[in-house]
Amino acid sequence: xxxxxxxxxxxxxxxxxxxxxxxxxxxxxxxxxxxxxxxxxxxxxxxxxxxxxxxxxxxxxxxxxxxxxxxxx
Numbered sequence: 001x002x003x004x005x006x007x008x009x010x011x012x013x014x015x016x017x018x019x020x021x022x023x024x025x026x027x028x029x030x031x032x033x034x035x036x037x038x039x040x041x042x043x044x045x046x047x048x049x050x051x052x053x054x055x056x057x058x059x060x061x062x063x064x065x066x067x068x069x070x071x072x073x
Contacts, residue, residue, distance in 0.1 A: 025049060029066040030056075038070045 027049040034040060044066070052064035 026060060027052065027054070027062045027064050029069070030063050033066060033069045036071055037066070037068075038072050039068060040072075044068070 029044070029047075029049060029052075034044075047066065047068060049064050049066070052067050054062045055065050056063040
């Protein structure tokens with residue numbers, strides 16, 4: 001299994017990285033989108049990322065396009 005590190009996400013803050021790692025799923029939303037989303041402060045672990053379109057694969061991890069992503073104005 002390929003390790004995912006904070007260096008894979010250069011724009012992500014330490015706190016968001018910690019939360020991102022806690023989810024421990026095989027499908028993850030694109031972190032850059034999370035940072036730009038109006039729902040950034042919301043806990044999104046209720047979303048079914050496994051059913052969202054895969055846009056990238058890193059080892060055993062699939063990066064998905066979150067269907068609830070909405071750009072901040």
